[in-house]
Amino acid sequence: MRATRPARNRRRNLAVAVLAGAAAVVPGLSPAAANEVPERVMSLNVCTDQLAMLLAAPGQLISVSELAADPGLSFHHARAAGFAKNRGLAEEVFLERPDLIVTGTYSLHNTTTLLTRLGFRVEAFDYGQTLGTVAPEIRRMGRLLGRSAAAESLATEFESSLAMVERSLCGAAPTAIAYDQNGIAMGSGTLVDSAMQAAGLRNIAAELGFAGMAPFPLELLVQHRPQIIVLSEPLADTPSLADQIAGHPAIRALGQSSTRITLPRGSASCGGPFIIEAIKALRAARETLVPCPPLPGPSG
Amino acid sequence: MNTLRLNAGLSAAVIVLLALSLLVGPARFGPLDSLRALIAGGDEATIIIMREIRLPRALLGVLIGFSLGASGAVLQGFLRNPLAEPGIIGVSATASLGAVIVFYSGMAGASILALPAGALAGALVAVLILMAIAARHGSTLTLILSGVALSSLAGALTSLALNLSPNPFASYEIIFWLLGSLKDRSMVHVWIALPLMLAGWAMLFASARALDALTLGEESASSLGIGMGRTRLMVVGGVALCVGAATAVAGAIGFVGLVVPHLVRPLTDRMPGSLILPAGLGGAALLLAADVACRVAIPARELNVGVLTALIGAPFFLWLVARARREAF
Numbered sequence: 001m002r003a004t005r006p007a008r009n010r011r012r013n014l015a016v017a018v019l020a021g022a023a024a025v026v027p028g029l030s031p032a033a034a035n036e037v038p039e040r041v042m043s044l045n046v047c048t049d050q051l052a053m054l055l056a057a058p059g060q061l062i063s064v065s066e067l068a069a070d071p072g073l074s075f076h077h078a079r080a081a082g083f084a085k086n087r088g089l090a091e092e093v094f095l096e097r098p099d100l101i102v103t104g105t106y107s108l109h110n111t112t113t114l115l116t117r118l119g120f121r122v123e124a125f126d127y128g129q130t131l132g133t134v135a136p137e138i139r140r141m142g143r144l145l146g147r148s149a150a151a152e153s154l155a156t157e158f159e160s161s162l163a164m165v166e167r168s169l170c171g172a173a174p175t176a177i178a179y180d181q182n183g184i185a186m187g188s189g190t191l192v193d194s195a196m197q198a199a200g201l202r203n204i205a206a207e208l209g210f211a212g213m214a215p216f217p218l219e220l221l222v223q224h225r226p227q228i229i230v231l232s233e234p235l236a237d238t239p240s241l242a243d244q245i246a247g248h249p250a251i252r253a254l255g256q257s258s259t260r261i262t263l264p265r266g267s268a269s270c271g272g273p274f275i276i277e278a279i280k281a282l283r284a285a286r287e288t289l290v291p292c293p294p295l296p297g298p299s300g
Numbered sequence: 301m302n303t304l305r306l307n308a309g310l311s312a313a314v315i316v317l318l319a320l321s322l323l324v325g326p327a328r329f330g331p332l333d334s335l336r337a338l339i340a341g342g343d344e345a346t347i348i349i350m351r352e353i354r355l356p357r358a359l360l361g362v363l364i365g366f367s368l369g370a371s372g373a374v375l376q377g378f379l380r381n382p383l384a385e386p387g388i389i390g391v392s393a394t395a396s397l398g399a400v401i402v403f404y405s406g407m408a409g410a411s412i413l414a415l416p417a418g419a420l421a422g423a424l425v426a427v428l429i430l431m432a433i434a435a436r437h438g439s440t441l442t443l444i445l446s447g448v449a450l451s452s453l454a455g456a457l458t459s460l461a462l463n464l465s466p467n468p469f470a471s472y473e474i475i476f477w478l479l480g481s482l483k484d485r486s487m488v489h490v491w492i493a494l495p496l497m498l499a500g501w502a503m504l505f506a507s508a509r510a511l512d513a514l515t516l517g518e519e520s521a522s523s524l525g526i527g528m529g530r531t532r533l534m535v536v537g538g539v540a541l542c543v544g545a546a547t548a549v550a551g552a553i554g555f556v557g558l559v560v561p562h563l564v565r566p567l568t569d570r571m572p573g574s575l576i577l578p579a580g581l582g583g584a585a586l587l588l589a590a591d592v593a594c595r596v597a598i599p600a601r602e603l604n605v606g607v608l609t610a611l612i613g614a615p616f617f618l619w620l621v622a623r624a625r626r627e628a629f
Contacts, residue, residue, distance in 0.1 A: 181469055183484060215601065217326040218484050222348045235468050238406045241476060242469035249486045250352035 037146030038099035038121075043068075044088040044111070045104035047270035048125050050076045051141040052102055053083065054273070055150050062096060072235035075266035075274040090114045100144060129271030131194040135159050138273060158273040162198060165276075165283050169200040170292035176201040176228035176282070177221060178268075179251075181235075181242035185216030191271050192230070192278070199282035200290075201228060222250050228285050229260045261285045303574055306567050310581035314362060317588035321358040322350070324592050326599065356487045361588040363490070364482075364550055367497050367542035369583020370576050372557020374504045377511040377572025378535045381440045382562070383620060386543045387554030387613075389447030391426040393454035395547035396477040398422025400458050404465045416492055420544035426450055427536045440624070479606030480551025482591050489549040500541030501580070507534040508573030515572065553606045555613020556583045562620065 040062050043049045049068035052061050053076055065088055067073050068080035086092045090111050093101060098120070103112060105124040116122050123144055125137060135155040142151020176196055178186040186192035186203070187210030196203045204226050205216055221229075231246040245251075251260075267278040322338065323331050327349050337346035338355065368386060375384040386392050402418030433446045458477050462470045510531035513521035518528060546553065560582040561575055568575050587605070590612070594603035 182472075219325050219327040219349050219353055222345050222353070223327040225345055236466045238465050238467045238470070239403060239409070240465070240467040240469040241403075241473050243467075244412065245484060248352075248484060249488065250348050253348045253352055 036099075038144070040096070040098040041100045041102065041145065042086065042093060042096060042098040043102045044086065044093075045102070045125070046070070046073050047104055047129070047272065048102040048141070049080065050074060050270060050272045050274070051125075051138060052145065053079045054154060055138070055141050055147045056145050057147060060145060062098060063092075070235075071265055072233070073266055073269045075264070075270075075272065075277070077266065090118075093120065094118070102141070102144065128189070129191050130189070131162065131191070131198055131271070131275065134271045134273060134275060137271065154273055158276060161276045162279070165279055166198060166200075168283070168292055168294075169286075171290040173200050173202045174227040174286055174289045175204050175224070176230065176285075177204050177216070177224075177226040178230040178232075179216065179221060179245070180213070180232045181240070181245065183216055183218055183245045184213050185210055185221075187211045187214045187216075191275065192268050195268060195275055195279050196282060199279045200286055201282060218245070218248060218250055222254065225254060225257060227258060227289055228282070229254075229258050230282070231260055231262055233262050233265060259285055259288060303568060303578070306564070306578050307581060310564070310578055310585060313585045314581055314588065317585050317592065318358050318362060321361055321588050321592050322354050324595055325349070325354055352486060353484070356485045356490050357482050357591070358588070359490050360482055360485050360493065360550060361591045362584045363493060363497050364546040364553065365556060365584035365587030366580040367500060367546045367583070368553065368556040368587070369560040370501060370504050370580035371539045371542045372583070373561040373572065373575045373579035374507060374511065374535055375539060375557070376561050377575065378507070378514070378531070379434050379443060380514075381434075381443055382624060383440060383444050383558070383617070385555065385558035386423075386539065387552060387556075388451070388558060388617065389426075389430055389443065390450030390454060391423050391430070391539060391543045392547050392552035392554060393451040393458070393478070394426035395419040395423040395544050396552045397454040397458045397461070398425075398544075399548050400461045400477055404461055404467070404470055412488065413492060415548040416496055416545055419548035420496070420540060422454070423544035423547065424536070424540040426454070427540050431532065431536060475604060476551045478552055479604045479610065480547070480553040481602075481604040481606065482550055483602055483604075485549065493545040493549045496541050496545035500538045500545065503534045503538030503541065504576055507531055507538065508576055510534070511572040512574075551604075551606060553587070553609055555609045555617065556586055558620075559613050559616050560586055562616075 039060065041052060041056060041060055042062055043052045043064045046065055046067035049064040053064060053068070061083060063084040063086045064080055066085045068083070069077050069085065071077045074080060088111060093115055101115060101120055101122045103122065103124055104127050112122055112124060125140075126133065129137070135158055138155040138158065139148070139151050142148045178192045178196070180186065185205035188203070188206035189211055190213060193203050193206050204224050205214070208220065208224070210216060229251065234240070234243040261281065263278040263281050267274050267281070323334055329337070329346055333342065333346060334350055336342050338350040341347060372385045375386065375389070376382055396419070398418035398421045399415045400418070402414050403412070407414070429450065430443060430447060434443050455478055459474050462474050462477070465471070510521065510526045513524045513526045514531070522528065561579045564578040564582045565575055568578060587609070590608045591605045594605050594608045597603060
């Protein structure tokens, strides 16, 4: 015991020295930092990744999360090829020392807390997204990156595309359900629910009282026979039991009475401007059931 | 109670529970509408629900319950070990591992038809290892401890294989493979399990006379013309087929094969051969009842049926261990 004490002291001194050194190199959060345009931005979440990739100035965004390149989750996965990837680890952030970190409130909660305590500037975007949050979040990302003009035009373009889809609707709304892996339905309050409403569809999961992402019994799906069933594609090339539900004989037995569609990959996993592609796909499926006259508009 | 009356009673229980399983579900139909849709016809949605969702689930409850109950009875008789059971000695867990490796590696595409091959191979390896251990050390405890080790190893490797899968859903499916479920099965699952189980049952029943003779000891049994080699083949093959097929379609459902033989044994002549059929019927009744219970208990968040059988079976196992110790010392 006695022999090890000096060694232990030495180790403690070393640890103190390391911590002191670390404190010296961390960029402290000065009051001015929040107003300056950040030069080095890191994104740790697939949703903030895509907004940042759309809005950042060249060289401003130093890395995005690995999921940004996943075609199943990220609509702009092709753009991600031009960026370094991170795994959302506090160590990686620490080594890069960005001026600003953008991430989601849901993901990596511990990492966010740790980074904030270390003095980094972390801006968290809310996980609970609906169509109503898309434009405000584009504008917020624009303000954070000092790219308000680019953000304003992107947000305005999104709002006008959305308004155009809503203007094009006619007739009674068909029933629909978004039936994901493992028989999870998108209930009220979800992004897909709000996309269905915008596309002029009645979400039977929400109407039956299911809120959020909720297990939806296959029996109820067959019983209520929604006219449109939005199935999801497998997220990876390797199989999982979760993906089997889309091929269940009971769903196939519904035959022609239900139109089965999939949304463009990655278009509905985040509340970004690309959700308009999901809405257009839903709108196109509605058109086959309830045709509407084309809009007389300037867009052509 | 004579065996015929016992089997008739258990068969009646299975039929009642089968009907109950067909009538319970989130789509609330009247019992008459349900049965009419199942047999004759009627509203198309009701027909699809009855024939494509509820029927396969109920049938799998019967088939898997029977397979596990009968396997448990045969293992207990052959190993002369009251604690032997496919789940406890690691056969189910190893079958899960085999199925997981074949399915998630994608070597058979996304088809579930390859699942039984992997599960069967896993179950077979486990039974062979355990038989080798049991042949060398006769003690009850050695076999159970080896089974526990095999179970843990197979469970860990199953988790590893699922975590290595690039599919983000795979790691959540650990619970299915370790604590099975009958949720949203289809007739495809029935058709891939049924032939294997029928072959397994035939092999288990073929070992009945030998199991009875073995109660007199191996030497007396061989003087009665019982070949140990053939008996071992029937037991190994029968258990591997039954547990492999059951695990391939419903994951590892434990303790059915432990609890049921002990419950029905006092009602039989206590010969292991005549225990196989009532243990199978009792297993079917228990699994059907458990599967109905987990649908009714928390309708919004359905329990895995393996959770329920473990909740019943694990305390029972502890009680058996305590009783066995009291008798031994």
